[in-house]
Amino acid sequence: MKPVTLKEIADQLNISVTTVSKALKDYPDISKKTKALVKELAQTLNYKPNAFAVNLRTKESKTIGLIIPEIVHHFFSSVIKGIVAQAEKKGYLVIILQSNESYELEKKQIQLLLRQRVDGILISLANGTADYNHLTDVLAQDKPLVMFDKIAKLVKCSKVIIDDRKAAYVATQHLIDTGCKRIAHFRGALLPQNSIDRFLGYKKALLDNNMPYDPSLVYICECGDNSFEEGKMNARQLLKDHKDVDGIFINTDLVAIGAITEFNEQGVKIPEDISVVGFSNWFMSSVISPSLTTIDQPGYLMGKTAFERLYKEMQQVKNKKPIVYKDVVLETGLIKRQSTKEILQKTQH
């Protein structure tokens, strides 16, 4: 069963393809009668315009590309959901690609999307991405590109992020406010901007509170996959290296959950012996024991907002206006749970 074309409708009605096309699109210069006839037949034949032909003519695909480091991931899957939902509302389809945190794959995927002539690209960078030529290539073609969460500050394009530095500051301050004196940090991989920013927020909170910054308390993971195992390993190492640590701010909830599991296994009491704060507020964090104090990171909203930005830019391109770049910073919040102690009364008289 071959799909129905305009020509078939035209032939059956003994009118021209032009008229059929215009009738379906409600051009004002077509008679009401013709329109009704055409629409009815299109309906009964179940006519669907051939997207390839339409795209070829209009140079629009109504499709966007999405490149994400990892799909099986609470935060990222929430972002995907936000993007897909918002895109559908505006009549756009989303092609999804996963970079697996690989720079090489990411580069290849950008090429794939460009070849596919998507109208715009949404990307969260792989940890390994340090070279941005593949991204500036996109921008050079006046193809809208919006980064979210894992971004490159140096690339000139719109970005949707949270204030990682501030959020990390709040997390660390909370540890301090609850009485922690010696606070470690699991920072994950070295490169990604949000890893850097969270580290800086941690450091600043220490210094602002006149606490010494000790680099040996910062655990970097070369693999940098932010995994459960990474948390377990780091926690084990920490217990060997620094028996005096009484608080940890951890880059990502999953890593924090790994750490908590290790502490539980070794009989280290949370929060009595060590307080733990995570980052992202994965659903899991509310149900483990003890439940994890963490930073709430609005994934769905970030996806929605990123698409909205991209949409604006795609409109600008369509209207032959210059693309206006804009950064959007979303709010985060601290979720207090059982892995940190009560805030000390600041009783002074």
Place this chain on the structure above:
Amino acid sequence: MKPVTLKEIADQLNISVTTVSKALKDYPDISKKTKALVKELAQTLNYKPNAFAVNLRTKESKTIGLIIPEIVHHFFSSVIKGIVAQAEKKGYLVIILQSNESYELEKKQIQLLLRQRVDGILISLANGTADYNHLTDVLAQDKPLVMFDKIAKLVKCSKVIIDDRKAAYVATQHLIDTGCKRIAHFRGALLPQNSIDRFLGYKKALLDNNMPYDPSLVYICECGDNSFEEGKMNARQLLKDHKDVDGIFINTDLVAIGAITEFNEQGVKIPEDISVVGFSNWFMSSVISPSLTTIDQPGYLMGKTAFERLYKEMQQVKNKKPIVYKDVVLETGLIKRQSTKEILQKTQH
């Protein structure tokens, strides 16, 4: 900066578009010299074939559609990952759509994908889907359609599933083997096939062990969203209704985790007072306390396999052969953890 076309390459080289096209595709009737010239220029100009034009000519989009009930979901996101990875290997792009468990949305999305002229469709049905015309429409167009996980048995197409009935039987048998005498079941929504099959497996295990089947021990959730809250609610209700229940087989891990949380809060001991078995082996289940005994459901493999099936069918269509439908049943396994007791010794003499 407008994308480069074949014509531009042809003009610069003073040859025809035909020759350029053939040279790039390594047709044997083009001279080595010409091929080298064309390829070099294409490279320097960063030529990328216009996918719309290619698709329009070849009637192939090298794109497939994926409709899934929920993206933020451990099992489904694993499936997505498997599909996307395998598709990319074979040179296909994936358009992702989320039905939100809504039949209406699902129907609309099928239309969207058909309009987009995807080469094939992968779908896991919404809970509410009871009418299959939108699916048979796809099949009637000789467009490959493969269902996975949440399928409709009545629709004639390839399916990739697990043996839900058998897996549920194994789960229930495990409860029996560990000494449970009165076993409840949280079955979730009424309609979906796997909900039905898991229930039947539960029931059969009881009967095969000469245990009475008591319908009042089966908790159906009309909302049927398989949520954490559903688990808490059902557990609360169960404690009111049936104080003698000492084991539960629960449809989905997330619901089981909700139940465990409720039991923990009410001081009901797991597995001493009540043993719990879940279904799916979400990552979360290994880190909660007590960790959850569950059925391992191979999400990534299911995604990969579903794409492979679709790929075969797309090849058949391409080669003008009839589509051969096939069901693939993937293996599951029981993961024993802390939420169930040790298996009783079957000492008989």
Place this chain on the structure above:
DNA sequence: CTGAAAGCGCTTACAG
């Protein structure tokens, strides 16, 4: 070995 020509299915400026 090379190229002119037709055509995929649409849209739209233009003529009548």
Place this chain on the structure above:
DNA sequence: CTGAAAGCGCTTACAG
């Protein structure tokens, strides 16, 4: 109010 014609960027059967 209707339609002939050009063209989007490719591919491929055919001629030379």
